[in-house]
Amino acid sequence: MASxxxxxxxxxxxxxxxxxxxxxxxxxxxxxxxxxxxxGEDDAVADKCCxxxxxxxxxxxxxxxxxxxKHNEFIVDxxxxxxxxxxxxxxxxxxxxETINVWTHLIGFFVFLALTxxxxxxxxxxxxxxxxxxxxxxxxxxANITSNAMVLRSYYTSSGPSVVATIMKAPRNVSVETDLAxxxxxxxxGHHHRVARWPFYAYLCGAMFCLLMSSGCxxxxxxxxxxxxxLLRLDYAGITGLIVTSFYPLVYYTFLCDQFTQSLxxxxxxxxxAAAVAVSLLPVFERxxxxxxxxxxxxxxxxxxxxxxxxxxxxxxxxxxxxxxxxYEMAMGACYLxxxxxxxxxxxxxxMPGRFDLVGHSHQLFHTLVVAGAYAHYLAGLVxxxxxxxEGC
Ligand SMILES: [Zn+2]
Numbered sequence: 001m002a003s004x005x006x007x008x009x010x011x012x013x014x015x016x017x018x019x020x021x022x023x024x025x026x027x028x029x030x031x032x033x034x035x036x037x038x039x040g041e042d043d044a045v046a047d048k049c050c051x052x053x054x055x056x057x058x059x060x061x062x063x064x065x066x067x068x069x070k071h072n073e074f075i076v077d078x079x080x081x082x083x084x085x086x087x088x089x090x091x092x093x094x095x096x097x098e099t100i101n102v103w104t105h106l107i108g109f110f111v112f113l114a115l116t117x118x119x120x121x122x123x124x125x126x127x128x129x130x131x132x133x134x135x136x137x138x139x140x141x142x143a144n145i146t147s148n149a150m151v152l153r154s155y156y157t158s159s160g161p162s163v164v165a166t167i168m169k170a171p172r173n174v175s176v177e178t179d180l181a182x183x184x185x186x187x188x189x190g191h192h193h194r195v196a197r198w199p200f201y202a203y204l205c206g207a208m209f210c211l212l213m214s215s216g217c218x219x220x221x222x223x224x225x226x227x228x229x230x231l232l233r234l235d236y237a238g239i240t241g242l243i244v245t246s247f248y249p250l251v252y253y254t255f256l257c258d259q260f261t262q263s264l265x266x267x268x269x270x271x272x273x274a275a276a277v278a279v280s281l282l283p284v285f286e287r288x289x290x291x292x293x294x295x296x297x298x299x300x301x302x303x304x305x306x307x308x309x310x311x312x313x314x315x316x317x318x319x320x321x322x323x324x325x326x327x328y329e330m331a332m333g334a335c336y337l338x339x340x341x342x343x344x345x346x347x348x349x350x351x352m353p354g355r356f357d358l359v360g361h362s363h364q365l366f367h368t369l370v371v372a373g374a375y376a377h378y379l380a381g382l383v384x385x386x387x388x389x390x391e392g393c
Contacts, residue, residue, distance in 0.1 A: 057087055059096050068225040071288055074346055075361055076354035080222040088220050097357045101218040104367035109211035111371070115378055116204045123385060126197045195256065195388035199248035200381045206245025207374045213238035214367070229286075236280035236294075242370075243301045244273035246377055250305065250329065253384035254312045254322070257393040265308050272301055295344040302336055305329070321387035328380035335373030339366040 059078045062070065069079060078097040080088065092102055217231040247269040255262040276297055279285060285294065309329055316322035343366040349356040356362075 057083060066225070068228050069222060072346060072349070072361075072363075074349035074353040075357050078357050082224060083222055085220065085223055085227075088223050091222075092219055095358060097361075098218045098222070100359060100364045101367060102215050104364060104371065105211045105215040105218070108367070108371035108374070109208055109215060112204060112208045112211060112374070112378075115375075116201070116208070119200070119204070119382070123382070124194060124389070126194050195253065195385065195392070197385070199252035200385055202248050203245045203377065203381055206241045207378070210238035210242035211371070211374075229283075232286055233281060236285075237277050239298055240273045240276045240280070240301070242374065243298065244269050246302075246332070246374075247305060247308070249377075249381040249384050250312070250325070251308050253388045254308065254316070254325075256388055261311070269301075269304070272304070276301060292344050295340045299337070299340045302333070302340075305333070319387075321383055325380040325383050325387075328376045328383070331376040332373040332380070335369045335376065339369035339373065342366050342369070 057080075060081050061077045062073055062075065062079065065079045065081045069081060075097050078095070080091055080096050080098070083091065092099070092106075213231075213234045217235040221228040221231045247265065251262060251265040251269070255265065279297065280294075284290065309326060312322055313326060342362045346362045349361045
C-alpha cells in the first residue's frame with residue numbers, strides 16, 4: 001500500500017510539474033508552498049487552499065478591487081486593496097499607483113510648514129515694537145536677510161522699500177541700525193501698530209491642513225470602506241478649508257478700512273465653506289459619476305473669489321500692491337482652474353489607460369498644480385502684510 005502511494009506521487013511530479021521549477025517539492029501543491037505566488041497565477045487553487053491571506057500585500061488590478069476603491073477606471077493596475085493600516089502606512093515608501101499622490105502633497109505640506117516657520121521668524125510680529133533692529137543689527141541678521149531674500153523681498157516690496165534699500169546697500173562694517181531706526185521710526189501717519197496677522201496664518205494653516213489630509217487620504221483610504229469614507233470627508237473638508245482661508249488675507253487686508261464689506265465677504269465665504277462641507281458629508285457626493293459636481297462645487301467656491309478681487313481693483317486699481325497681489329491671485333486661479341479641469345477630465349490617462357498608472361496621471365498633475373497655486377497665494381499674502389503694515393487704514 002505504502003509503495004503504491006509513493007509511486008503515484010512520483011508519477012504526478014514527473015508528468016505534470018517537472019517544468020514548474022525543477023524541484024519535485026514545488027510540484028506538490030501544498031498550502032505552505034503556495035506562498036509568494038502572484039494573484040491570478042492560479043486563483044482557483046489559491047482560493048481553495050489559502051483564502052486571501054497569502055496574497056494580502058500584492059498590488060492588484062482595477063477589476064479586482066472592491067467598489068469603494070474604484071474611482072478611475074483609466075488607472076488599470078498597481079492598486080493596494082484592503083491593506084492593514086501598518087502596511088498601508090509603510091506603503092508610502094513603496095511603489096503603487098498612489099505613491100506620487102501621497103508625496104506630492106506631503107512634500108507640499110512640509111514646504112508650507114517651512115514657509116510658516118520662515119514667515120513667523122522673518123516677518124515682524126503684530127505686536128512687536130516698530131523697529132527693524134531684529135533684522136539687521138548684526139552681520140548675522142544681515143546674512144539671514146540675504147538668505148531669506150525671497151520672503152523678505154516679497155514682504156518689503158510694499159512695506160518699506162527704503163528700509164530694504166538701506167539694508168541691501170549698506171556695507172557690513174557700517175552700522176545700519178541708525179538708518180533703519182530712522183526709516184522705521186517714521187511710519188505712515190496714524191499708523192501705530194502692525195496689521196493683524198491671523199488672516200495670513202489662517203491661510204497657511206488651511207493650506208497645511210488640506211495638504212496633510214489629502215496625503216493621508218491617498219495613503220490610507222485603501223485600508224477599508226470605512227477608512228475611505230472618513231478620509232475622503234476629511235480630504236473634501238481640507239479642500240474647502242484651503243479655499244475658504246485663501247479668501248481671508250485677500251478680503252481682510254484689502255477691505256481693512258471698510259468693516260462692512262470685510263465682514264460681508266468673510267461671512268459669505270465662511271458660510272459657503274460650511275455648506276460645502278455639509279454637502280460633502282452626503283454619501284452620494286463621492287459617487288464616481290459625480291466627479292463633475294464635486295469639481296464644480298469647489299470651482300464655484302474658488303471662482304467667487306473674483307468678486308472681491310474685481311472689487312479690490314475698482315477701489316485700489318492705482319495701487320501697485322493691489323496690482324501685484326492680483327497678479328499672484330490670477331496665477332493661483334490659473335493653477336487651480338487647470339487642476340480642476342485635469343481632475344475632472346482625467347487627462348492624460350483616458351487617452352492611454354494603464355500607461356500612466358504609476359507616473360503622470362491626472363491626479364498627480366492636479367496635486368502639483370494645487371501646491372503651485374497655494375504658493376502663489378502665499379506670496380500675495382506677504383505683499384498684503386507689507387502693504388497694510390506700512391499704510392494701515
Ligand atoms: Zn488628491
